[in-house]
Amino acid sequence: MFCYQCEQTAHGTGCVDIGICGKDDKVAALQDLLVHATKGIAMHAHRARRLGARDDGIDRFVLESLFTTVTNVNFDTERMAEMLREAGSVLDHARRHHEDACAAAGTAPEELAGPADWSPADTVEALIKQGQGVGIMARFSGLGKDITGLQELLTYGLKGIAAYAHHARVLGRQDEAIADFLLEGLDELTQPAPTAEHLLAVNLRCGEIALKVLELLDAANTGAYGNPVPTPVLMGHREGKAILVSGHDLKDLEALLQQTEGKGINIYTHGEMLPAHGYPKLTKYAHLVGHYGGAWMKQASEFDAFPGAILMTTNCIQRPRDSYKARLFTSGLVAWPGVQHVADRDFTAVIEAALAADGFTDNSPERRHHVGFGHHAVLGLADTVIDAVKSGAIGRFVLIGGCDGAETGRNYFTDIADSMPDNWVVLTLGCGKFRVVDLELGEIGGIPRLLDMGQCNDSFSAIRVAQALAEAFGTDVNGLPLSLVISWYEQKAVCVLLALLHLGVRDIRLGPKLPAFLTPDVLKVLVESFNIMPIGTVADDLAAMGAPSPRRDDHLAAAD
Numbered sequence: 001m002f003c004y005q006c007e008q009t010a011h012g013t014g015c016v017d018i019g020i021c022g023k024d025d026k027v028a029a030l031q032d033l034l035v036h037a038t039k040g041i042a043m044h045a046h047r048a049r050r051l052g053a054r055d056d057g058i059d060r061f062v063l064e065s066l067f068t069t070v071t072n073v074n075f076d077t078e079r080m081a082e083m084l085r086e087a088g089s090v091l092d093h094a095r096r097h098h099e100d101a102c103a104a105a106g107t108a109p110e111e112l113a114g115p116a117d118w119s120p121a122d123t124v125e126a127l128i129k130q131g132q133g134v135g136i137m138a139r140f141s142g143l144g145k146d147i148t149g150l151q152e153l154l155t156y157g158l159k160g161i162a163a164y165a166h167h168a169r170v171l172g173r174q175d176e177a178i179a180d181f182l183l184e185g186l187d188e189l190t191q192p193a194p195t196a197e198h199l200l201a202v203n204l205r206c207g208e209i210a211l212k213v214l215e216l217l218d219a220a221n222t223g224a225y226g227n228p229v230p231t232p233v234l235m236g237h238r239e240g241k242a243i244l245v246s247g248h249d250l251k252d253l254e255a256l257l258q259q260t261e262g263k264g265i266n267i268y269t270h271g272e273m274l275p276a277h278g279y280p281k282l283t284k285y286a287h288l289v290g291h292y293g294g295a296w297m298k299q300a301s302e303f304d305a306f307p308g309a310i311l312m313t314t315n316c317i318q319r320p321r322d323s324y325k326a327r328l329f330t331s332g333l334v335a336w337p338g339v340q341h342v343a344d345r346d347f348t349a350v351i352e353a354a355l356a357a358d359g360f361t362d363n364s365p366e367r368r369h370h371v372g373f374g375h376h377a378v379l380g381l382a383d384t385v386i387d388a389v390k391s392g393a394i395g396r397f398v399l400i401g402g403c404d405g406a407e408t409g410r411n412y413f414t415d416i417a418d419s420m421p422d423n424w425v426v427l428t429l430g431c432g433k434f435r436v437v438d439l440e441l442g443e444i445g446g447i448p449r450l451l452d453m454g455q456c457n458d459s460f461s462a463i464r465v466a467q468a469l470a471e472a473f474g475t476d477v478n479g480l481p482l483s484l485v486i487s488w489y490e491q492k493a494v495c496v497l498l499a500l501l502h503l504g505v506r507d508i509r510l511g512p513k514l515p516a517f518l519t520p521d522v523l524k525v526l527v528e529s530f531n532i533m534p535i536g537t538v539a540d541d542l543a544a545m546g547a548p549s550p551r552r553d554d555h556l557a558a559a560d
Helices: 023-049 055-067 078-106 122-134 135-172 176-188 196-225 250-260 271-278 297-307 350-357 374-377 382-391 411-418 433-435 456-473 491-502 520-530 536-543
Strands: 231-234 241-246 265-269 288-291 309-312 328-331 340-342 368-371 395-400 426-430 450-452 482-487 509-511
Touching: 023 055, 023 078, 023 122, 023 176, 023 288, 055 078, 055 135, 055 176, 078 122, 078 297, 078 340, 135 196, 135 491, 176 196, 176 382, 196 250, 196 456, 196 520, 231 271, 231 288, 241 250, 241 271, 241 297, 241 350, 241 450, 250 265, 250 271, 250 350, 265 271, 265 350, 271 297, 271 368, 271 433, 271 456, 288 340, 309 350, 328 350, 368 450, 374 456, 382 456, 395 411, 395 433, 395 456, 411 433, 411 456, 411 482, 433 482, 456 491, 482 491, 491 520
Parallel strands: 241 265, 241 309, 265 288, 309 328, 328 340, 395 426, 395 482, 426 450, 482 509
Antiparallel strands: 231 368
């Protein structure tokens, strides 16, 4: 196997024996094969689409297959093999769809090779062998690492778009332009002689569609559950039976809340589900009582200590310990061998497991964190914010967001928030927020110095606020007193980064280390065009942002 799609990839170069995420070489091969098969489907469907023929079933499968291969989603070889068999059927359908579209248009279909000719092998072992022949390493020798890296940058952007589009689709929102580009982008990845210049241009177009899907998902979430409002959330627990919900899927949480109402079970969020407490149509359920735990990478110890049932709704699952594996359930596209999967949002088994477990026997100490500072809430304070900036009461905004992880160096994000001048405001979103949620930063004229804008799924909020402030000050985003310090981990973060690059945002600090798939030559182009840079020391980065000096001497050293 060879995989370098996430930040924790082994030695900063690539996982070759087993993924740091926990996937083995078999799962890795099947994921590579599913991407390959999806490219074949897109080759036919994209050409049919250009002739005016659409197929919603193909669009659905493309979203699901790409999302399935995002880091920490599906680790089950049997489930992967099942998807690959479905991919074979969808590819046959896409081929006929292409032929029918050509017949209707009076043209002959193109003769397509490569992924378009793929068909699934009969056994799991044979599928694994197929997958071993279509991975990244197979392209290194023919295309070189620069071109392959640019292809992978596009692939990961497409995976991120698919994940966000899937969330929106679950809530009834779709956009034909997004579906069109996914097919087009996948087809671009099959071209025999790609150039670096062309792939860079396609990646920036991917950023344009990434922005569109972020806006679509924002509309889906707020349309379904209302605009988030600033809300204090209990960061702890209450006595009683309990279910913990992790991942990102608000629809799953809503269904669980409906099915547990009146059953004497308290529902807790975990990880990126924390922002759910800001949505009025979810907080109307009194038994949504609080948030338990921190970011996804702490789940083994936190799930072990949680005395109830646990539901994992989207990506972020890790290898479960035997101590809680029987209390763990997956839904949607998530899968782990031996973990019970919930279909069709029927959470009966989860509820039964919660009732059978001990539950909490006490109440935790009171500690609360405010969520709900989405663009609707923040822009409701726009006049106050603008006046505070003009008066100097607010000196700078720093967006500290993205993904969290277990690697050393991520304490940088805590330290830079705790060391910045007292008149700077921190915006945060994604599970990167757990590096700053425990800080007591106070207020500036009634405006909290820590504004939690939501999940990584809510990145549009930060973009919308920046755009609105730029309009108010008659400048572009780069002219604002705004610095972006982004922690990245997986493909949805790549999608958001491409959206920012499409908008022309410069001077983004990225860490704790840069993606392995960005070769030095590719990185050089991004640095020259957008001044992307790795995070440095807290002191140096604050000085570069305009801080006179950090507040505390103990944060002057390099993050390690």
